Amino acid sequence: MISNDEKRFLEPGKHLMMGNVAMSEGALSAGASFFGGYPITPSTEVIEHLSKRLPEVGGCCMQMEDELASINSVIGASLVGAKALTATSGPGFSLMAETISMAANLEIPFVFCDVQRNGPGNGYVTEPHHNDIGFVRFAGNGEFQVIALAPMNCQELFDLTITAFNFAETYRCPVFILSDAYLGHLHEVINIPPKEEILKRVIPRELPEDTSGRMFTYKDRVSGEYVTPKPPQMGTEYCPGLFIHQPHGPDGLPTPKPMEFIEAIIDKININKDKICLTDTYKIEDAEILIIAYGLPVRSSYRAVDIARKEGIKVGLFRLITIWPFHDEVVKEVVKNKKAIIVPELNYTGYIAEQVERVTDLKTPIIRVPKVCEFHHPNDILEKIKEVA
Amino acid sequence: MSGVGPMYPQEKPEHPYLESSYVGNLLGNYSSRFCAGCGYGIISQLYTRTFEDEGLDPKKYPLIIGIGCYSQIILLVHHSAQKILTLHGRAPALATGIRMGNPKMKPIIFSGDGDALGIGGNHFVHLCRRNLNCVMFIFNNGIYGMTGGQAAPTTLFGAKSTTTPYRMFERRIDGIEIALAAGATYVARTTVAHPRTFMKYFKTALKHNGTSIIEIITPCITNFGRKNLDSLGNENMNLEEDISKMDSAGKMIEWIKKNTVRINQAKFMDERELFNKYVIGEFRHDTSQIEYSEQYNRIKDIAQGRR
Numbered sequence: 001m002i003s004n005d006e007k008r009f010l011e012p013g014k015h016l017m018m019g020n021v022a023m024s025e026g027a028l029s030a031g032a033s034f035f036g037g038y039p040i041t042p043s044t045e046v047i048e049h050l051s052k053r054l055p056e057v058g059g060c061c062m063q064m065e066d067e068l069a070s071i072n073s074v075i076g077a078s079l080v081g082a083k084a085l086t087a088t089s090g091p092g093f094s095l096m097a098e099t100i101s102m103a104a105n106l107e108i109p110f111v112f113c114d115v116q117r118n119g120p121g122n123g124y125v126t127e128p129h130h131n132d133i134g135f136v137r138f139a140g141n142g143e144f145q146v147i148a149l150a151p152m153n154c155q156e157l158f159d160l161t162i163t164a165f166n167f168a169e170t171y172r173c174p175v176f177i178l179s180d181a182y183l184g185h186l187h188e189v190i191n192i193p194p195k196e197e198i199l200k201r202v203i204p205r206e207l208p209e210d211t212s213g214r215m216f217t218y219k220d221r222v223s224g225e226y227v228t229p230k231p232p233q234m235g236t237e238y239c240p241g242l243f244i245h246q247p248h249g250p251d252g253l254p255t256p257k258p259m260e261f262i263e264a265i266i267d268k269i270n271i272n273k274d275k276i277c278l279t280d281t282y283k284i285e286d287a288e289i290l291i292i293a294y295g296l297p298v299r300s301s302y303r304a305v306d307i308a309r310k311e312g313i314k315v316g317l318f319r320l321i322t323i324w325p326f327h328d329e330v331v332k333e334v335v336k337n338k339k340a341i342i343v344p345e346l347n348y349t350g351y352i353a354e355q356v357e358r359v360t361d362l363k364t365p366i367i368r369v370p371k372v373c374e375f376h377h378p379n380d381i382l383e384k385i386k387e388v389a
Numbered sequence: 390m391s392g393v394g395p396m397y398p399q400e401k402p403e404h405p406y407l408e409s410s411y412v413g414n415l416l417g418n419y420s421s422r423f424c425a426g427c428g429y430g431i432i433s434q435l436y437t438r439t440f441e442d443e444g445l446d447p448k449k450y451p452l453i454i455g456i457g458c459y460s461q462i463i464l465l466v467h468h469s470a471q472k473i474l475t476l477h478g479r480a481p482a483l484a485t486g487i488r489m490g491n492p493k494m495k496p497i498i499f500s501g502d503g504d505a506l507g508i509g510g511n512h513f514v515h516l517c518r519r520n521l522n523c524v525m526f527i528f529n530n531g532i533y534g535m536t537g538g539q540a541a542p543t544t545l546f547g548a549k550s551t552t553t554p555y556r557m558f559e560r561r562i563d564g565i566e567i568a569l570a571a572g573a574t575y576v577a578r579t580t581v582a583h584p585r586t587f588m589k590y591f592k593t594a595l596k597h598n599g600t601s602i603i604e605i606i607t608p609c610i611t612n613f614g615r616k617n618l619d620s621l622g623n624e625n626m627n628l629e630e631d632i633s634k635m636d637s638a639g640k641m642i643e644w645i646k647k648n649t650v651r652i653n654q655a656k657f658m659d660e661r662e663l664f665n666k667y668v669i670g671e672f673r674h675d676t677s678q679i680e681y682s683e684q685y686n687r688i689k690d691i692a693q694g695r696r
């Protein structure tokens with residue numbers, strides 16, 4: 001249901017806007033009609049912008065009493081057929097974890113924008129710090145798989161938000177957009193495509209085809225593939241009577257075997273990794289040294305690659321756009337026969353470096369370039385390149 | 390909670406509302422998972438009856454159910470009602486999303502005293518404040534039944550529970566007072582010993598365009614009754630004479646009746662006389678306030694330049 005089209009889409013062409021606003025506009029273009037949130041720096045501009053824009057397009061933007069309520073209202077709206085999203089930062093995210101896990105269980109689609117800030121605890125609220133990367137992966141109690149996308153500029157905040165909504169509709173799992181304090185507040189010129197082009201990209205909310213009560217992901221008995229039906233909608237005949245936390249089995253109906261259900265909600269995503277895991281490469285064909293990066297550090301890495309290449313060092317960049325699920329096979333392939341791998345991250349732990357270590361053979365050194373609350377100057381990365389070159 | 394309840398044979402006398410309930414519709418017999426003597430059985434029957442008698446459209450009245458023993462009501466209410474089991478205390482927030490996502494729906498929220506006034510207190514207050522068109526039931530048994538009888542914020546002063554083995558020494562919270570202060574527009578309290586009033590209030594709430602809060606005092610025989618005597622003592626924790634155990638459902642219902650005061654009587658009673666008593670009746674029925682989604686429609690009109 002995309003209502004009030006004229007106001008939903010911005011004029012095609014170039015616009016100067018803040019990251020948080022670009023993200024919000026992306027959500028509107030994707031057909032979002034509900035936002036539930038609670039102000040928190042640095043994500044506040046999202047709720048501010050949508051408070052203005054959603055009523056214009058016939059949607060609803062609510063400032064709830066806290067993050068627990070925000071995420072629950074988002075789930076509620078999604079249950080009745082609205083494309084819904086919320087945005088928050090670290091401390092709010094902690095509160096929302098409880099409900100994210102419930103939504104993953106009930107396979108309720110929604111999009112979650114985490115504008116990361118420094119932590120732990122309250123932290124420095126306006127400083128960028130990719131410190132929720134690990135938390136996002138296991139964002140709640142219980143076992144489930146999420147999808148997380150890491151944009152690196154305002155244009156991508158717009159585009160990837162549409163992608164995030166599409167993933168949410170298709171795979172019915174929590175989808176995260178991992179922005180940060182810097183990116184959220186960054187003003188950049190973005191290019192808004194014409195309405196027709198956007199509509200071609202968007203997967204609308206659809207009602208399930210069959211009403212037989214199959215509402216959850218099941219394994220097709222013949223093909224052995226996971227089938228994720230469209231989300232059931234309360235208030236229509238496409239909603240089964242009972243919608244509760246219960247394991248659902250190979251046929252989409254409740255099962256006494258929790259294992260089958262856990263398999264279903266995790267493997268429905270893992271099996272589709274090829275479609276979900278978006279990546280990008282830069283000059284890796286003949287590269288001897290490889291940089292693996294995501295989010296903001298990608299921007300410094302591009303520059304570092306260019307400078308190093310000028311000096312005759314063969315460096316390439318492998319960029320993860322989707323960071324969760326982590327595509328082991330693809331990364332395993334790109335790190336093969338490299339002299340060294342450099343992983344610049346905006347955190348000290350090195351969440352992705354850990355993953356890279358897992359799939360790389362022991363001979364290849366993996367060099368972390370941690371930064372917290374400040375950016376990688378291309379020279380920071382260049383230094384490491386020169387050390388190993 | 391006592392495992393799977395008794396399954397009565399088919400020969401039992403035909404019950405006019407048997408088919409209306411979920412389990413009855415599925416199995417053709419009665420079964421509930423409540424303890425014998427629990428008030429939730431009464432509540433679910435009254436609820437199902439009203440639903441059936443009023444001919445409510447299940448698609449329009451989704452049930453949002455919190456976590457507690459009463460979650461099992463999910464199996465007893467109308468068979469085709471659309472139900473969602475939420476997280477502990479979050480039902481009002483989820484209902485807000487449902488109502489704002491589709492304003493044609495009127496969510497009906499089931500929650501317990503621990504659910505609504507303990508963990509979900511904040512959501513409850515703000516639901517009342519917004520005047521969202523919905524009905525919220527608070528099943529007040531004065532104890533955390535499901536987790537095995539811990540003290541709830543509503544536990545009466547002087548009562549024993551597993552976490553207050555000597556006596557409850559905290560003051561209790563009054564859900565109705567909070568609802569009134571927070572601005573709910575229909576507020577009523579009744580008990581399972583007054584089933585007709587329950588149906589009356591429920592019907593009024595269904596017609597009311599705004600937040601309706603109905604608190605129902607219900608017995609928890611297993612975790613409250615067995616541990617307590619039928620007098621919980623006065624403010625100084627001194628017990629009265631001639632007290633007996635509350636070890637049967639009948640005695641608990643009697644105790645509830647003894648402990649309730651009608652609202653018009655309560656006006657003439659002082660604080661000491663009302664100590665540990667439940668005041669029942671309709672506290673507010675205000676139809677002058679504008680409902681939340683209607684209010685939001687005005688905002689949409691302004692935003693879209695129609696106003």
Ligand SMILES: Cc1ncc(C[n+]2csc(CCOP(=O)(O)OP(=O)(O)O)c2C)c(N)n1
Nearest residue numbers: 457458459477501502503504532533534535
């Ligand atoms: C976040 C969270 N904390 C604790 C629990 C455990 N828990 C389940 S039911 C319950 C008590 C419910 O009490 P009440 O709402 O009074 O309902 P009753 O069981 O008395 O009917 C608790 C504490 C939970 N499910 N979730």
Ligand code: SF4
Nearest residue numbers: 390424427458534609
């Ligand atoms: S509320 Fe008490 S009596 Fe009722 S089912 Fe729960 S434990 Fe048993």
